[in-house]
Amino acid sequence: MLYIENHIRALGGVAATHELLARGVDPEIIKIALRYGRPKFVRARQGWYVLTELGAEVIGAVRVGGVLTCASAAARLGLIEPQLDGRIHVRIDAGSARLRTSFDAHSRLAEVGDPWVVAHWTRERRTGDRVCVSAAEAMAQMGRCSG
Numbered sequence: 001m002l003y004i005e006n007h008i009r010a011l012g013g014v015a016a017t018h019e020l021l022a023r024g025v026d027p028e029i030i031k032i033a034l035r036y037g038r039p040k041f042v043r044a045r046q047g048w049y050v051l052t053e054l055g056a057e058v059i060g061a062v063r064v065g066g067v068l069t070c071a072s073a074a075a076r077l078g079l080i081e082p083q084l085d086g087r088i089h090v091r092i093d094a095g096s097a098r099l100r101t102s103f104d105a106h107s108r109l110a111e112v113g114d115p116w117v118v119a120h121w122t123r124e125r126r127t128g129d130r131v132c133v134s135a136a137e138a139m140a141q142m143g144r145c146s147g
Helices: 002-010 017-022 027-036 056-064 070-076 135-144
Strands: 014-016 041-045 048-051 088-093 117-122
Touching (some): 002 014, 002 048, 014 017, 017 027, 041 056, 056 117
Antiparallel strands (some): 014 048
């Protein structure tokens, strides 16, 4: 399992299945690790794995189909104090589909809704990494956010 975790870590803590396969990770080993092991990663949504050490907000954002933005990203980057309302601000690229709720990879966001997610839909090119947007993008989002 450490073998898989190291690959996910090398990819920024968030990895797509196809990236792990390209690195030689056997898909059966991933299934076995998740089913019977004590991996330090979770399957956040179909085709995406996240290190648990990144925390529930990051896992939730990836599960939805995006990355942290706005106040959630700013807090993660140490720019502001963490929000205490429990909501996560998620940047979602325009045209994204098959979005899920932050708490269940099987529940569609459009059908069920999620009071814990503030969706930030955008067509702009993203800056930052696989976990959150850059500090500049987070602060710009905060200036426009009504959530």
